[in-house]
Amino acid sequence: MSSRIESKKQVVEEIKGKIDKAQAMVLVDYRGLNVEEVTELRKKFTEAGVEYKVYKNTMMRFAFKDQGLEEFNKHLVGPNAIAFGFEDPVAPAKITNEFAKEHEELDIKAGVVDGKIIGLDGIKELAELPPKEVLIAQVLGGLNGPISGFANVLQANIKNLVYALNAVKEKQEA
Incomplete structure (x- = not known):
C-alpha cells in the first residue's frame, strides 16, 4: 500500500518539476483521436522539443495546486494530455492549434505561459505569433x-x- 502512495507522490513530483521548467504548457482533450493521429501529434511535439504526456487528473491537480496554479484544475475534466514546452514558449500552442485545425476531435482546453493561465483565445493568439x-x-x-x-x-x-x-x-x- 505505501509503495503505491510513494509512486503517486513521485508522479506528482515529476509533474511539479515539469511545471517549474516549462516556459509554456497546453492542456488538451484527445478523445476521438485514433492511435495514428495521437502518434502523429506526439511526433510533431517531439520534433519541436515539446514533451507530451498523459497523467491522471488527480495527480495533475495535486501538482498544479502545489505550484500555485490551482485555478488551472477546473480544466482537468475528462481524458487530458499536457504538452510541456521547455525551450520555445510558442511551440506547444502552435502545434496544438495547427493540429486541431486538421483534427476537430482535439479539444484545446487551456494553457500556462510564464506562470499565467490562458484560455483558448490566448493559446490561439500565441500560436499565430511568427x-x-x-x-x-x-x-x-x-x-x-x-x-x-x-x-x-x-x-x-x-x-x-x-x-x-x-x-x-x-x-x-x-
Whole structure:
C-alpha cells in the first residue's frame, strides 16, 4: 500500500518539476483521436522539443495546486494530455492549434505561459505569433530604420557643408 502512495507522490513530483521548467504548457482533450493521429501529434511535439504526456487528473491537480496554479484544475475534466514546452514558449500552442485545425476531435482546453493561465483565445493568439527568428529580424529591422535615417540626415548635412565651403572657396578665388 505505501509503495503505491510513494509512486503517486513521485508522479506528482515529476509533474511539479515539469511545471517549474516549462516556459509554456497546453492542456488538451484527445478523445476521438485514433492511435495514428495521437502518434502523429506526439511526433510533431517531439520534433519541436515539446514533451507530451498523459497523467491522471488527480495527480495533475495535486501538482498544479502545489505550484500555485490551482485555478488551472477546473480544466482537468475528462481524458487530458499536457504538452510541456521547455525551450520555445510558442511551440506547444502552435502545434496544438495547427493540429486541431486538421483534427476537430482535439479539444484545446487551456494553457500556462510564464506562470499565467490562458484560455483558448490566448493559446490561439500565441500560436499565430511568427517564429522567434522572424520576430528578431523585425525588431532589428525596426531598429535599423531610425539609424539609417539618422545617418542619411548626417550625410546630407555634411554634403551641404562641403558645398558651402566649396562655394566660399570659389568665391575667394574669383
